Amino acid sequence: MQDSPEFSHPEIDLSQMDTASEDLSDVSPLDIPVIILFVVLILIVATQFFTRYVLNDSLGWTEEMARYLLIVLGFVGSVTCVRKGSHIYLEFFYRYVPRGAIKPMAVTVEIITGFFFGYLGYLGLAMVERTAGQKMITVPWPKAIIWYVVMAACVAMVLYTIRNIVRLIHTDAEDVAHNKLENF
Structure with missing residues (x-):
């Protein structure tokens, strides 16, 4: 039986695939x-x-520590994403607004995310207070350690968001538009 065109498998072009790089400059x-x-x-x-x-x-x-480390890794890793500006976002909105509106929109998004990270930090503080006297089940450490790290990561994300806002404000609107649209 011969393959019809709609069921044929195109050749994979390996030159177009992303490859791991030895470049650790970032x-x-x-x-x-x-x-x-x-x-x-x-x-x-x-x-x-x-x-x-x-x-x-x-x-x-091991199960309890893996669970808590995964929580901590998620928040501490998010600090790196905010610092690099590599968190996911809905890029297609930038495609459909006028180029002059991209910079104000980007600044607004950063302000909203900054408040969100600040609120998460506030909730982390509330969790520190609630878990201050509790110990982990299998390890005799206070559960509040996890929430201190989460809170500190949220504070760091707020600080990097403020830095991102200042950078956006001092960047030319055309450069901001170009950076936001370069992936399309």
Whole structure:
């Protein structure tokens, strides 16, 4: 049976695929905590896997620590995303507004996200107060440690958002429009 055109598989052009790069120029010393947390998380999950499926005797603390490290990694990693301006956003809106409206729209979006991160930090403070006397189940550490890290990450995101707003304000509107539309 011969393949019809609508079911044929086109050749894969490997030259068009993204490849891993050895260029680490965008990695900053500020990214070191994220890398350390990620490596520790990998080691804990590997330990969990090894003890559960190889030794058939799981260590109880690995699941709880992996859960809390994943929470911390999400927030600390978000600081890096805010610093680099690489959080996801709805880019298509920039395509449909006049070029002169892109800069005010970008500044407005940064202001809204800054308030959002600030509110998350405030909620983190509330969680610190609620969990101040509680210990983790399998490790004798206070649960508030997690919320202190979340709160600190939210404060850092607010500070980077303020920096992004100042940069946007001091950047020419045409350059902002070009940067927002260059992916299309």
